[in-house]
Amino acid sequence: MNFENSLAFAEGLDHIDPLRDFRSEFYIPPHQGGDAIYLCGNSLGLQPKTTAEVIAEQLASWRQFGVEGWFEGSDPWISYHRRLAGPLSQIVGAKPEEVTVMNSLTINLHLLMVSFYRPQGKRLKIIMEAGAFPSDQYAVESQVKYHGFNPEEAIIEVAPREGAYLLETGDIINAIRAHADEIALVLFSGINYYTGQVFDMKAIAKAGHEAGAIVGFDLAHAAGNVPLRLHDWEADFACWCSYKYMNSSPGGISGIFVHEKHFGDDQLKRFAGWWGYKLNERFKMTQGFVPEAGADGWQVSTSPILLMAAHYASLQIFEKAGGINALRQKSEQLTNYLEFLIEQINQKTGKEKFKIITPKDIDQRGAQLSIICTQNGKQIFDYLMQNGVIGDWREPDVIRLSPVPLYNSFVDVYKAGTLLAQAAAKY
Template sequence: MTFENTSSFAQSLDDQDILRNFRNEFYFPDNNSRPINYLCGNSLGLQPRSLKNAIENQLQNWEKLGVEGWFDGENPWMYYHKEVKRLLAPLVGASELEVCPMNTLTVNLHLLLISFYKPTKTRFKILMEANAFPSDQYAIESQIRHHGLDPKEAIVEVKPKDGNFTISQEDILEAIQENKDSLSLILFGGVNYFTGQLFDMAAITKAGHEVGAFVGFDLAHAAGNVKLELHNWQVDFACWCSYKYQNSGPGGISAIFVHENHFNNPNLNRLAGWWGYNESNRFKMESGFIPELGADGWQISCTQVIPLTMYHASLKLFEKAGYMDTLREKSVKLTSYLYFLIQEVNNALGIEQYKIITPEDENQRGAQLSIIAQSKGKEIFDELVENNVLGDWRSPNVIRLSPVPLYNSFADVHLAAQVLFNVSKKLL
């Protein structure tokens, strides 16, 4: 498509957008009674308008039913997570048995690492992306120390080369081969939080399995953002938070994926809890842990009903929108338009003030563009916020802008670029 840097062209794209009415399903924050141009869904998604009523219904269940709410009412709490599993499975390309909403992201990562990081004297290394989100780094370091190993020896980081900001697929595959005899586990982010690079998860999984390693992914920046086929890709495990692209609210509930290949593997250790016990016999209160079939067997504590309700409200919108095939098509177009407009800003300024470090190839990026401001980056970011354009800032000089296809428009993207140009002319 040939883009144009005009508001009328942006409006024409919005007029053709079959998802345009989903914008009305969300609350947009405002600043001094002016709606904010919200491009920060990579950090925290917007609140669905249906959420207040959904929570109120659960509060009424608690009010009227008390403890009987676990078994009575329209959606008894005992089985409520199964409705969420139904909605969640298509979002990540899994069966309902393979997914389970529970806990928070890093808690789930630890639970899964206990099962899938099984170091031996010869196979003890974990391969990961350099500059992964700190939670992943800290979790992996602590798991390695838990086994009495040294993170400096056990962690293999794949880094960008030759002054690049992103990691080439060839370097990832090469690192897997170089460590093929000592590799126990591969853990990558599906999308790197800083650069927005989308990794080829299918190829990484295949290469990892060929050398005998388990392969898992932190999908915090990928779930609800890009199309996932976790089951078909044969990914061993994954986990994600739901408050970014999936709009489940600050600190919202997390979820896990465990491939069905591992459901009956007695050699996988796990931390057990009552809610992961076989459901049909759970209330017999017997000793000797017998896990529920599937990902539910990794549960520890009982269902978090209100956080689950918040997740459910958003997942209903994904179902209504047709899940990721439809959303991804719009997302690619939004980021492509933003990519074009930032280049237009540079051209108008006569300098490359803004360097996009997210891959230009649409198959290597999600909804986020990460932009290096060559000078006065923080001042420019603060001025954008003052002018009601809200992305987010990463030191020392990166602005992240994330147009989300469920609620952002092409007009949002065009207006953001206009403001960026005006702010730049003022400050540079």
């Protein structure tokens, strides 16, 4: 598409956008009597207008049935989590029985590593990306220490080449092959939070398995953002948060994926809890853990119904919008338009005022551009915030802007570009 740097052009794109009406299903933060330009869905998605209603339905069940709400009413709580499995499985590319919702992301990562980080002999190392989100680094470090190993020896980090910001897929594959007989687990994020780079998860899974390792993914920035095919890629496990692109409330409930090839493995260790016990025998209260079939067998604690209700409200919107593939088409256009506007600023100033470190290849990025400000970055970011552009600042010099297809418009992107140009001229 040939883009134009004009309000009329952006309005024209919004006019023909088949997803334009979904913006009205979200609360947009206000700014000076109008709507803010919210480009921070990579950190926290906006609230669907149906969220309060869906939560209220469960509050009504609690009010009417008390404890019998677990078994009475139109949505008995005992199986409420299964309502989310179908929509979620479509988003992450899995079978419904391979996904479940529970806990929060880092807790789930720990629980899954109990099952899938199984060091034996010299095969004890974990390979991961350098610069992963800190919680992943801390989780991996503590798991390695728990098994009695030195993190400096047991963790292999794959870093970008000198002077580069992005990882080459070939370098990841080569690192896996180079340490093939030492690796117990390959653990990568689906999208690097800082650069916005989408990793080639299919290739990573293939290389990891060829090396004889287990392969898992943290999809915090990928789930609900880009199409995933976890089952077809034969990932062993994955986990994600739901409060970014899936708009499930601050700190909303997390989700996990376990490939069906592991369901029959009774040698897998896990930290068990009552809620993961086989449902049709759960209330016998007997000793000896017998897991529920599928990913549900990794559940530990009683399901938090109100958090799941908030998540369900957003998943219903995903289904109405036609699913992740429909959203992806608009996402690519929004991000491409933002890239075009930033390049226009650089051309006008005659220098690279803003350096986009997110990959230019649309297959290697989602709904995010990470922009290095080559001078006065914090002042530029503050100017955007003061003028109603809500983005994200990462030290020392990066602004992350994330146009989300469900609620952002092309006019949003145009206005953000205009304000970015003003800030560039001012600072």
